[in-house]
Amino acid sequence: MVEIVGSAHAIADPDAQSPYLHELRGLYVGKTPLVLRPASTREVAEILAIANEARIGVVPQGGNTGLVGGQTPSPDGSEIVLSLSRLDRVRAVDAQGGTMIVEAGVTLAAAQEAAARVDRLFPLSLASEASCQIGGALATNAGGTGVLAYGNARALTLGVEVVTADGQVWDGLRTLKKDNTGYDLRDLFVGSEGTLGVITAAALKLYPRPAETAVALAALPDIDAVARLFRLAEARGHAGLTAFEFMSRVTLELVTRHIPNSKLPLRTPAAWYVLLEISSPETGGLADATLQRLLTEASEQGLVTDAVVAASLAQAQALWRLRETASEAQRHEGGSIKHDVSVPVARIPExxxxxxxxxxxxxxxxxxxAFGHFGDGNVHFNVTQPAGMDKAAFLALWSEMAGAVHDVVGALSGSISAEHGIGQLKRRELLRFKSPLEIALMRKIKAALDPHGILNPGKLL
Known part of the structure; x- marks a missing residue:
C-alpha cells in the first residue's frame, strides 16, 4: 500500500500520526499501523482492493471534525486510516446549470468560495467549515445553519463518486435534478458514515446568491415565545427566512464570558435568544424591511422584549459569532455531556x-x-458540569445522562442523532431506538456492500 501513495504520504511515525488519531472532543483515541493519504480515486480503489483481499479494516477520514468518533480507528491498532485530504480538486463549476463537482478532500469553506467566484451559493454551513471536508460532510449527512431554507447535505447532493469495499469505482456524478431510474444509490452512501463505500467526489447543488440579507438578535421571555416567533417568522418571511437559531441565556453567558471580543448587544438579559436571518433576491432594503416589520409585530405581541438588527456586515458577523462559538465556550467550564437530537418543531418547548x-x-x-436550529427541530442539548464538581466524575455520568435524555427524545417521537451521526458514541443507543426490522435491513445492506466488514469497522452498526 505504501507504494500506491508513495512513502511521503504513508505515515507510520506515531507522533506524525497523532492528528489523525485523536477525536476533537478527546472521547476517542485510536491507534494505527499506517495513515495513507491517496491523491486520486484510482489510488483509493487500489488501496481498498488490497485491504479487502487481506481483510484489513479501513477507516476513511476527512477533516477529523466528527463528533461521534466515526473517523477514529480502533485502539487495538488493527485498522488503517485512509485520509482523503489530498483529494482536494474542484473538478467543475457550472454556474448556469447550478452545479459543481468537487473531490472529497475539498473543505466546506473552499466549496463555498468556489461557488461564490461564479456568483452562486453553496449553502451548507457549519462552524467547522474551514476544516470540515466535503467527503466527511456527506458521509455524516451534515446539517448546519442552512437546513431550514436549503436542506441538509443529502438534499444538496445530486450525485457521488464512490469506491466500493472491493475497490471498484462507481461513477454516480450525475448533475440531473430528476433521475427516476431505480434505487437511489446516492442517498444510500450519503449518511452511511463510510461503512458502505468511500465517497471520493460529489456533484453538488448551487443556488442564486441572495442580493441582500438582514440579521437580527432578539431576546425572548420563554421558550414558548421562541416557538410563537418562529411561526410568525415563517408566515412573514416565507422562503426568505434563511436562518432561525435559538440559544438559552446560559449559552450566551458562557460565550460572552469565555470568547474574546464577544458582547451581548442588548440592554437586559433574557431567558432565550433568537438569531434570525432574512434573505432577499432583490436589493433595495427588502430583507431589512421585512425583518423590521417582523420584530415590530413580535414586540407588539409580547414575544420579543428587545432586539438589535445588524447595520453592517461586520455587525452581522459579530451576531453570528455569538451562535457559532457556543460549543467552544463550554470547554472553559469543565466537563460537557453533549446531545445532538431532533424532535418535531412544535414539541421543542416540551x-x-x-x-x-x-x-x-x-x-x-x-x-x-441548549441551542440549535429551531426551524428544523435540531436541539444541541449540551450539559455543563456543576460548578466545582470533579470533571471526571461528571463525565462518568455520560451514559446514564445520555440514556435518560434520549428517553425523553424517544417519547416525543424524535431522533437521537440530528446531524452528527452515530459513529461509536451512539451505536448501542441506536439499537434501542431503531426497530429490529430496521436494524436487520441495515445489516443486510452492509453485508451486501461490504461482505468482509473492512469499511469503518465498529461504526454505526
Missing amino acids: FIAAASATVERVCPGARPV
Missing part, C-alpha cells in the same frame, strides 16, 4: 422542559446549555 428536569434528576446542579 422537550426543553422535560430534558432539563431529567438532567437535574441525574446530576443536581448540572447546567443545561
